[in-house]
Amino acid sequence: MSGHPHTGLLQSVTRALRVLDHVAAAPGPLPAREISRALGLTLPTTYHLLSTLVNGGYLVHLADEKAYALGHRVDDLARGLHRQIAVPPEIRRVAAVTHRQARAAAYYAMLRDTEMIVAHVAECPEHPRIRPLDVGFHHAPHATAFGKLMLAMLEPGAADDVLDATGTPRVTAATVTDRRMLRRQLDQIRATGLAVEVDEFQADLSCMAAPVTDATGRFVGAVAISLPTRDLRDHRWAAERAVRIGAVRATRAVALTTAVRTGRCQADRARP
Structure with a gap:
């Protein structure tokens, strides 16, 4: 896990959040190749980030559609924000x-x-x-x-x-x-x-x-x-x-x- 030299931001976390933002902004589920192409990421890196987000509940993998969509944890975060x-x-x-x-x-x-x-x-x-x-x-x-x-x-x-x-x-x-x-x-x-x-x-x-x-x-x-x-x-x-x-x-x-x-x-x- 590497960091940006001038900002101290963790590159892998930044990339994962970019993936999450991109899926959230889409009108429907997105396939990995489309996410990879849109964000300029390699396909292996994209799959790694997607798997991490799915494991955390922030995305779900829709096997029949071979695509990814928002998971339940995003709604939990929204409710937490409203409480705070x-x-x-x-x-x-x-x-x-x-x-x-x-x-x-x-x-x-x-x-x-x-x-x-x-x-x-x-x-x-x-x-x-x-x-x-x-x-x-x-x-x-x-x-x-x-x-x-x-x-x-x-x-x-x-x-x-x-x-x-x-x-x-x-x-x-x-x-x-x-x-x-x-x-x-x-x-x-x-x-x-x-x-x-x-x-x-x-x-x-x-x-x-x-x-x-x-x-x-x-x-x-x-x-x-x-x-x-x-x-x-x-x-x-x-x-x-x-x-x-x-x-x-x-x-x-x-x-x-x-x-x-x-x-x-x-x-x-x-x-x-």
């Missing part, structure tokens, strides 16, 4: 109120390292979420309001590292892909405390996000909404007010939750 990012009832209530007041789907996104991940969604048939903004979504930070907010709040070097890793691909015709223009957006977000994207993630849909901080003032997440662009233009100030108030309420809820947890820990340590 589950938000407290106070945050869920904030999202529900923001949803009603903004008349738009409302989201709570949390910062995890250098990713903004959707942790909770409040929606209704009249104001549904943007697909694919489901719980766990974290892609395209340059094209989503909560992603832009994260980039604005990170240190400049850290934001550049994120963009180097994710790139700035064109998601729609309106997506800002130029780094200089994106930096100007981030400067404006820092100045106003609000991130807005118009038609950048999906055509005719817009998003707005405001920052949530913990008791020390550290950026930890965002309250966001999504709505048709025409509604944003017609009801911009009402929507912005709902998002900003939601972020303030969420900040208070985070501080309260942290205080309660700290108190419990101190009480546990004080017990004989």
